[in-house]
Amino acid sequence: MMEYTNQMMFFKELFNxxxxxxxxxxxxxxxxxxxxxxxxxxxINLIKNIAQCYHDSRHPGYTKHTIEKLFSQRVFQxxxxxxxxxxxxxxxxxxxxxISCEKSPNSEELLASQPTISRFENVPSRxxxxxxxxxxxxxxxxxxTEPPEAILLDVDDTNDPTYGSQQLALFNAYYNCxxxxxMHIFEGNSGDLITTILRPGKxxxxxxxxxxxxxxxxYIKAAWPQTQILFRGDSHYSAPEVHDLxxxxxxxFVLGLKGxxxxxxxxxxxxxxxxxxxxxxxxxxxxxSEFQYQADTWKCPFRVIVKAEHSEKGxxxxxxxxxxxxxHRTFVYAKAYCGRGAMELMIKEMKNHLHSDRTSCENxxxxxxxxxxxxxxxxxxxxxxxxxxxxxxxxxxxxDTIRLRLLKIGARIVELxxxxxxxxxxxxxxxxxxxxxYQSCASP
Numbered sequence: 001m002m003e004y005t006n007q008m009m010f011f012k013e014l015f016n017x018x019x020x021x022x023x024x025x026x027x028x029x030x031x032x033x034x035x036x037x038x039x040x041x042x043x044i045n046l047i048k049n050i051a052q053c054y055h056d057s058r059h060p061g062y063t064k065h066t067i068e069k070l071f072s073q074r075v076f077q078x079x080x081x082x083x084x085x086x087x088x089x090x091x092x093x094x095x096x097x098x099i100s101c102e103k104s105p106n107s108e109e110l111l112a113s114q115p116t117i118s119r120f121e122n123v124p125s126r127x128x129x130x131x132x133x134x135x136x137x138x139x140x141x142x143x144x145t146e147p148p149e150a151i152l153l154d155v156d157d158t159n160d161p162t163y164g165s166q167q168l169a170l171f172n173a174y175y176n177c178x179x180x181x182x183m184h185i186f187e188g189n190s191g192d193l194i195t196t197i198l199r200p201g202k203x204x205x206x207x208x209x210x211x212x213x214x215x216x217x218x219y220i221k222a223a224w225p226q227t228q229i230l231f232r233g234d235s236h237y238s239a240p241e242v243h244d245l246x247x248x249x250x251x252x253f254v255l256g257l258k259g260x261x262x263x264x265x266x267x268x269x270x271x272x273x274x275x276x277x278x279x280x281x282x283x284x285x286x287x288x289s290e291f292q293y294q295a296d297t298w299k300c301p302f303r304v305i306v307k308a309e310h311s312e313k314g315x316x317x318x319x320x321x322x323x324x325x326x327x328h329r330t331f332v333y334a335k336a337y338c339g340r341g342a343m344e345l346m347i348k349e350m351k352n353h354l355h356s357d358r359t360s361c362e363n364x365x366x367x368x369x370x371x372x373x374x375x376x377x378x379x380x381x382x383x384x385x386x387x388x389x390x391x392x393x394x395x396x397x398x399x400d401t402i403r404l405r406l407l408k409i410g411a412r413i414v415e416l417x418x419x420x421x422x423x424x425x426x427x428x429x430x431x432x433x434x435x436x437x438y439q440s441c442a443s444p
Contacts, residue, residue, distance in 0.1 A: 007022075008020055008021070008022050009021040009022065027095045027105055027106065027412065027413040027414070027415075028095075028410065028411070028412050028413070029094050029095050029096035029097075029410070029411050029413060030408060030409070030410050031080045031094065031096050031097065031407055031408060031409070032096050032409040032410070032411035032422055032424060033080075033403075033406045033407035033408065033409045034076050034079075034080055034096050034097060034100045034407060035096065035099065035100065035422070036384060036388070036406060036407070036437065036441060037076055037079055037080075037100065037380055037381070037384060037407070038076075038099070038100040039441040040380055040383050040384045040387065040388070040441075041072070041380060043383075043387070044139070044143070044379075044380075044383050046139055046376060046379055046380060046383075047068060047071045047072050047075060047376065047380075048068060049135055049138070049139060050071060050132055050135045050136075050139075050372075050376065051066075051067045051068035051071050052068075053131040053132065053134075053135045054067050054071075054124075054128050054131065054132065055125075055127065055128055055131075057123070057125075064116075065111070065112045065116060069101050069102070069103075069111070069112070070112055070116070070117070070120045071373075071376070072100065072101045072102075073088070073092075073097065073101050073111050073112055073117070074088075074117060074120070074121075074373050075373060075376045075377050075380060076097060076100050076101070077091055077097065078354060078355075078373060078374055078377040079354070079377040079380055079381055079403075079407070080403065080407050080408070081403055081407075081408070083354070083355035083358050083374070084358070085114050085117040085118055085121065086114050087114075088111065088112060088113055088114045088116075088117045089113055089114045091111070092110040092111035092112060092113055093110055093111075094111075095413035095415075096411065096413065096422075097111060098110075098111060099413075099420065104415060104420075105413050105415050105420060106415040121361065121366050121369055121370055121373075122361060122363060122366045124365060124366070124368075124369045125365075126365060129365060129368055129369060129372070132369075132372050133195055133197070133372075134219070136193070136194065136195040136196075136372075136375065136379075137194060137195055137216065137219050137220070139379070140187065140192055140193075140194045140195075141219075141220065141223045141224070143192065143383075147223070147224040147226060147227050148224070148227055149226075149227065149228065150227060150228040150229070150230060151187055151188075151189070151220075151227060151228075151229055151230070152187060152188030152189050152230050152232060152339075153185060153186075153187065153188070153194070153213075153216070153229055153230070153231045153232065154185070154186045154187070154188040154232050154233070154340050154342075154343040155183065155184070155185050155186075155209075155213070155231070155232070155233045155237060156183070156184060156233065156234060156340075156343055156344075156347065157181045157182060157183045157184070157199065157203070157204065158181070158182060158184065158347050158351065159172070159175045159177075159179050159181065160179050160180040160181065160182055160198075160201075160351075160356075160357040160359055161175070161177050161178070161179045161357065162177075162178050162179055162180060162201070162359065162360075163178075163360070164360065164362070165362060166180075166359065166360070166361070166362055166364070166367060167362065167363060167364035167367075168180070168200040168201075168364045169200070169201055170200050170201035170202050171201070172201045172202060172203075174203075175201075178201060179201035180198055180199060180200065180201050180359055180367070181199050181200065181201050181202060181203065181204075182196060182197060182198045182199055182356075182371060183196070183197045183199055183204065183212065184196045184343075184346070184347055184350070185216060186343055186346050188232060188339060188340060188342065188343065190386070191342070191346055191382060191386075192379070192382065193346070193375055193378055193379050193382070194216065195216065195375075196356075196371055196372070196375045197212060197368075198359065198364070198367055198368040198371050203236055204236070205239070206239025206240060206241035206242055207239075207241050209237055209239060209241065209242055210239070210241035210242055210244070210245045213231070213242065213245055214245055214249075217229065217245065217249040217251060218249070221249055228251075228252065229249070229251040229252070230251070230252045230253070230254065230336070231246060231251055231252070231253040231254075231255075232253070232254050232255070232336070232337065232339075232340045233253075233255050233256070233340075234255075234256045235255070235256030235257055235258045236256075237255055237256070238255035238256060238257050238258075238321055240295075240297045240298055240299070242255070243298060243299070243302070243323075244299065246323065247323075252322070252323055252324055253321075253322060253323055254320060254322045254324065254332060254336045254337045255320060255321050255322070256318075256319075256320055256321075256337070257304060257319040257320055257321045258319075259317060259318070259319055262293075263293065263304065263306070263319055264317065266291050266293065266304075266306075267289065267291070267306040267308065267317065267319075269289075270287060270288075270289040270306060270308045271308045271310075271315060271317055273287065273308070274286070274287050274308040274309060274310040274315070275310045275315065277310070278310040278311065284309070284310070284311035284312075285308075285309065285310050285311075286307065286308070286309045287307075287308050287309075288305060288306065288307055288308070288329045288330050288333055289305075289306050289308065289329070290303060290304060290305045290306065290329045291304055291306075292304070293321075302321050302322065302323060303321070303322055303323070303324070303325065304319055304320070304321050305319070305320050305321075305322065305329045305332055305333050306318070306319050307319075307320075307333055318333075320332070320333055320337050322336075322337075324336070346378075349378065349398060349399045350374060350375070350378050352400075353398060353399035353400045353403070354374050354377050354378055354381075354399065355374065356371055356374035356375065356378070358370060358374070359371060378399075381399050381402065384402075385397070385399075385402060387440070388437050388440045388441055389402070389437065390440075392433060392436060392437065393433070394406070394433070405430055405433070406430070406433075406434065406437070409424055409425065409428060409434075410424070410425045410428075411423060411424045411425065
């Protein structure tokens with residue numbers, strides 16, 4: 001490939017002048033906005049803290065790149081849209097990425113190459129992965145200056161298709177493919193990622209869900225004993241083990257509940273009423289009711305809220321189960337439960353904008369580590385949006401929009417004896433926005 005990229009390229013002439021193109025521009029970057037991510041990292045110390053908990057088993061005499069530098073390079077590149085480790089072969093010379101990893105842009109010392117990055121991704125031990133998982137929760141807890149009164153724990157899993165012989169990749173009939181099914185835990189109010197776990201490609205059972213949540217609940221409760229936790233999840237998270245766990249840690253829950261004949265029978269009157277009102281008013285009707293219900297596997301009865309909806313498409317009946325006793329049923333369903341839909345957007349940003357489903361290593365532990373790297377990129381970009389874009393037109397923008405508007409900026413880098421100058425493109429249309437964000441980064 002190099003023999004072609006070194007060749008001069010000729011485009012259509014302009015005013016009888018030849019238009020020549022080559023790759024000999026020197027220190028020019030297309031990712032000058034990565035400096036914003038460097039400033040964000042200097043404030044939240046995510047990469048630094050995770051690197052400190054990582055045990056480096058490499059021989060010091062043969063080590064050129066520190067663990068923190070490898071983390072920084074990989075996470076910054078993922079955040080800027082380079083999810084493939086192969087890109088490191090060229091980006092290791094990029095001045096903006098070298099600055100973000102605390103290296104001089106004109107120095108002969110380059111960043112890590114693709115083979116180094118690949119080795120880095122494939123060597124983490126189970127102990128290191130375990131430590132990183134706790135470091136994510138520590139970072140979430142430390143992001144608060146004082147314990148909150150309450151937090152929302154949103155949990156969901158998603159499809160991560162595999163294409164090869166990856167360890168623990170299973171065929172999932174629902175998705176009709178071989179896949180992993182990672183589980184993500186977010187704080188529903190803020191959108192902060194608490195932790196993420198790579199799993200085999202099958203739906204989790206109640207025992208497995210409870211095992212994961214127990215560790216998270218215990219850790220958060222140890223740090224914030226007075227904080228109330230509200231756990232939200234889809235219907236397959238409504239398992240007896242989860243109910244018992246929430247009772248043990250005094251946590252509230254709002255969970256989906258699969259419709260069953262016995263539930264439809266109990267809700268028959270409200271379902272018929274919705275149909276009658278639709279026939280009378282000729283417009284979609286949505287009404288709520290509730291009753292006490294105890295399944296055979298439950299230790300005690302719980303409050304079940306039913307949404308009876310009827311439209312020209314017919315009946316649409318949904319159930320949720322909760323241990324919230326005083327809140328009005330409409331609020332519990334429409335706000336508390338349906339609010340978890342925002343989590344789908346968070347998972348979308350991880351998968352579609354940061355390519356967290358790039359789990360193409362053969363080894364399962366390597367794929368878990370990859371998922372952690374992409375999760376770190378999510379936390380970094382989310383913190384940048386929450387802290388520095390709060391009062392701008394990009395306050396609620398998706399990651400791909402933020403990347404396009406603020407990170408993918410062309411610039412010329414000039415290193416002098418006493419300073420490093422980064423000349424942004426004169427025709428950059430978001431100069432004012434860029435400067436305002438710079439001021440927010442500079443302020444304490």
